[in-house]
Amino acid sequence: MATKTKDTNSTQSVSKGLKYSKEQYLKWYEDMLMMRKVEEMVGNLYIKQKFGGFCHLYIGQEALVTGTASACQKDDKHITAYRDHAHPIALGVHPKYMMAELYGKKTGMSKGKGGSMHMFHKEVNLMGGHGIVGAQIAMGAGIAFAEQYKGTKNVTFCSFGDGAARQGILHETFNMAMNWKLPVVFIIENNNYAMGTSVARTTNVEDMSKIGLSYEMPSFVVDGMTVETVHEAIADACEHVRAGKGPVLLDIRTYRYKGHSMSDPQKYRTKEEVEEYKGEDPITKVLNTIKENNLASEEEIKAIQKHVKDTVAESVKFAEESPEPEPHELYEDVYVEEYPFVKEYN
Numbered sequence: 038m039a040t041k042t043k044d045t046n047s048t049q050s051v052s053k054g055l056k057y058s059k060e061q062y063l064k065w066y067e068d069m070l071m072m073r074k075v076e077e078m079v080g081n082l083y084i085k086q087k088f089g090g091f092c093h094l095y096i097g098q099e100a101l102v103t104g105t106a107s108a109c110q111k112d113d114k115h116i117t118a119y120r121d122h123a124h125p126i127a128l129g130v131h132p133k134y135m136m137a138e139l140y141g142k143k144t145g146m147s148k149g150k151g152g153s154m155h156m157f158h159k160e161v162n163l164m165g166g167h168g169i170v171g172a173q174i175a176m177g178a179g180i181a182f183a184e185q186y187k188g189t190k191n192v193t194f195c196s197f198g199d200g201a202a203r204q205g206i207l208h209e210t211f212n213m214a215m216n217w218k219l220p221v222v223f224i225i226e227n228n229n230y231a232m233g234t235s236v237a238r239t240t241n242v243e244d245m246s247k248i249g250l251s252y253e254m255p256s257f258v259v260d261g262m263t264v265e266t267v268h269e270a271i272a273d274a275c276e277h278v279r280a281g282k283g284p285v286l287l288d289i290r291t292y293r294y295k296g297h298s299m300s301d302p303q304k305y306r307t308k309e310e311v312e313e314y315k316g317e318d319p320i321t322k323v324l325n326t327i328k329e330n331n332l333a334s335e336e337e338i339k340a341i342q343k344h345v346k347d348t349v350a351e352s353v354k355f356a357e358e359s360p361e362p363e364p365h366e367l368y369e370d371v372y373v374e375e376y377p378f379v380k381e382y383n
Contacts, residue, residue: 056265059332065107065264066323067341069099072123073320074349075132079122079139082353083299088139090152091168095123097294100319101226102127104267105194108275114162114184116177117196119154120226120293121166128161132348133355142359148370149362171204173197174223178210181221181284192278194271196224200231202248203239211284215252218283222274223249225288227261232297233305249286261291262317292317 055062076094083092095102098120106127109115117124125135125146138145139153147157157165164180167173177195184191201207202225214221225245229236236243249256255277259270267289274285292314296303303311327333333341 055326055330057268061107062323062327062332063337063341065103066320066327067345068103068106068127069264069320069323070342070345071132071348072099072103072126074345075126075136075352076122078349078353079136080295080299082139087357088141088152090154091119092139092153092299093120093297094293094295094299095120097314097318098226098228098261098291099123100264100267100322101224101261101289101291102196103319104264105196105224105271107264108268108271109192109194110275112162112189112191113275114164114180114191114193115196116164116173116180116193117166118170118173118198118201118226119166119168120198121154121156124166125156125158125161125163128158128163130158130161130163131352133352134158136352136356137359140356140359141361142356143362143366144355144359148366150366150370171197171201171206174201174204175206175210177221177223178214178219181214181219182217184220185217190279191220192275193219193221194224195221196226198231199225199227199229199236199245200234200239202245203231207248211249211252211254211286214284215254218281220278220281221284222271222278223254223284223286225286226291227288228291228293230293230297230305233301233303235305244288246286246288248288254284254286256286256288259287259289261289262314262319262322264319264323 073096076096079092080094082088102123115124115128122135126132134144134146135156138147138149138151138156141149141152143149147155151157154166154168157163173195174197177193181193184193227245231239244258246256246258257270260266270287274287277285294311294315
């Protein structure tokens with residue numbers, strides 16, 4: 038995919054030899070570090086049985102959602118699978134509300150009713166993490182259809198894993214999305230494994246970008262361990278989609294350093310493989326860029342790290358001290374009492 042070396046904010050200075058501003062690199066570093074440290078804490082809290090249910094960590098994949106968030110526009114829509122803790126952070130939601138949701142507290146993003154796999158936030162257009170494998174593929178196209186119907190220029194980002202890409206719903210959705218030229222970017226968060234099954238064991242077509250080609254959907258492979266390449270690929274895809282040319286498929290190659298879920302013994306891969314991918318850690322890459330180009334002093338970097346550490350502690354405290362939902366709340370938010378269009382016809 039052709040990429041454009043443009044700064045996300047033209048009023049900010051771009052250091053010589055770099056594509057993006059100091060401010061952008063520092064934000065990428067802080068956001069990804071926040072995701073990493075929050076989820077490391079989540080993993081520790083889960084082991085201590087502070088909350089239950091399923092829990093899927095995004096550790097290692099931070100560049101993917103960070104680059105998407107930095108390249109999108111405010112009114113764009115986002116929908117993803119159940120590995121969804123990092124997405125609200127990338128979109129600007131304070132981690133304490135995500136943490137409270139994990140604890141099942143009423144201050145949580147879904148009022149404590151969704152838990153780890155169902156993070157929603159209307160104000161930042163996060164249309165949820167979804168527990169049914171592949172369900173968000175069709176829902177993402179539906180959201181895009183609504184935007185097209187309303188005549189907006191908003192893009193819907195629909196993320197799913199390499200395992201969900203094997204669901205039949207993908208093919209029906211791709212056919213309709215291309216036929217109607219829906220404004221959606223389909224993102225395969227390709228971390229090599231569907232639970233414990235490698236991509237190579239599920240198909241003889243390991244280049245997942247080829248899935249879109251039979252629908253004549255523009256499809257590209259993207260390095261998901263480098264935030265700059267993700268940002269550029271998303272920016273290019275958005276330009277195509279906003280021009281009314283229809284959807285784009287991005288096979289973004291990433292890697293999760295933890296298991297599929299907290300109960301995963303990870304016997305299907307070697308420690309050597311994991312260590313090899315850790316050499317491509319997206320957070321380390323950005324930090325190295327910052328240091329090598331003198332974008333921040335050691336004191337500034339330590340200040341960011343302290344802010345992240347304090348925010349994590351604040352989030353845990355907030356979650357533990359937040360009130361439990363009241364019993365009557367079981368019956369709330371189940372149905373919409375009155376649709377806006379009802380009065381129009383009555």
